[in-house]
Amino acid sequence: DTGVSQDPRHKITKRGQNVTFRCDPISEHNRLYWYRQTLGQGPEFLTYFQNEAQLEKSRLLSDRFSAERPKGSFSTLEIQRTEQGDSAMYLCASSNRGRLEKLFFGSGTQLSVL
Amino acid sequence: GDSVTQMEGPVTLSEEACLTINCTYTATGYPSLFWYVQYPGEGLQLLLKATKADDKGSNKGFEATYRKETTSFHLEKGSVQVSDSAVYFCALSETSGSRLTFGEGTQLTVNP
Numbered sequence: 001d002t003g004v005s006q007d008p009r010h011k012i013t014k015r016g017q018n019v020t021f022r023c024d025p026i027s028e029h030n031r032l033y034w035y036r037q038t039l040g041q042g043p044e045f046l047t048y049f050q051n052e053a054q055l056e057k058s059r060l061l062s063d064r065f066s067a068e069r070p071k072g073s074f075s076t077l078e079i080q081r082t083e084q085g086d087s088a089m090y091l092c093a094s095s096n097r098g099r100l101e102k103l104f105f106g107s108g109t110q111l112s113v114l
Numbered sequence: 115g116d117s118v119t120q121m122e123g124p125v126t127l128s129e130e131a132c133l134t135i136n137c138t139y140t141a142t143g144y145p146s147l148f149w150y151v152q153y154p155g156e157g158l159q160l161l162l163k164a165t166k167a168d169d170k171g172s173n174k175g176f177e178a179t180y181r182k183e184t185t186s187f188h189l190e191k192g193s194v195q196v197s198d199s200a201v202y203f204c205a206l207s208e209t210s211g212s213r214l215t216f217g218e219g220t221q222l223t224v225n226p
Binding site: 003004033040041042043044045048055056091093100103104105106107108 | 118146148155156157158159160203205207212213214215216217218219
C-alpha cells in the first residue's frame with residue numbers, strides 16, 4: 001500500500017493555459033474523490049467516481065473542468081482556459097465502497113495561475 | 115445546505131496545555147462527524163469520528179463527543195505536545211455518505 005499519489009506536486013501556469021493533474025488511488029479502492037482547497041479554507045468537494053463512473057459533480061465544477069477515470073484506476077482532472085481564481089490545492093482521495101472513515105488523501109497538487 | 119463552522123484560529127499553546135477547538139454544524143439529516151488533521155507537507159488524515167448522537171470519538175489522546183442538542187463536535191486534548199502542531203479540520207457527511215463537508219480549519223501551534 002503506497003497511499004494515494006498525485007502528480008505533479010506543484011504546477012505554475014499562465015492564465016488561459018490548460019492543465020492536467022493525475023491521481024493514483026490505493027489499488028483496491030473503488031471510489032475516488034477530487035477536492036479543492038484554497039488558502040485558509042477547508043477542502044471543497046468537486047466530484048467523485050465509483051470505478052469508472054462519475055457519480056456526482058459539485059456546482060463548483062464549471063464546464064472548464066473535466067475529470068475522468070477511464071479504467072477505474074487512476075484519474076485525471078483537467079482545467080481548460082485557467083483563470084487566476086483556479087489557483088488552489090487540488091486534493092485527491094480514495095476509499096473502498098464509500099467508507100468515509102477509511103478515506104485516504106493524497107498530498108495534493110498546488111496550482112498557481114499567473 | 116450542510117455546513118461546518120470552526121472556531122477562529124490560529125491557536126498557540128505551550129506544551130502540556132489543554133486544547134479545545136470548537137466545531138458546530140448545520141445539517142438536514144443525521145450526519146457522521148469527523149476530525150481530520152493535516153501535518154505540514156502531508157495529506158489529510160482521519161483523527162477520529164462519531165456516527166451518532168452521544169458517541170465519543172477518540173484517538174492519540176484527542177476526544178470529541180457528538181452533541182446533537184447543541185449541533186457540536188468540539189475537539190479536546192488534556193495535554194498537547196509539540197508534535198500536535200498541525201491544521202485541524204472538522205467535517206461532516208450526510209447519511210448517504212458520498213462526500214465530506216469541511217470546516218475552514220484551525221491552525222494549532224504548540225511551543226516547547
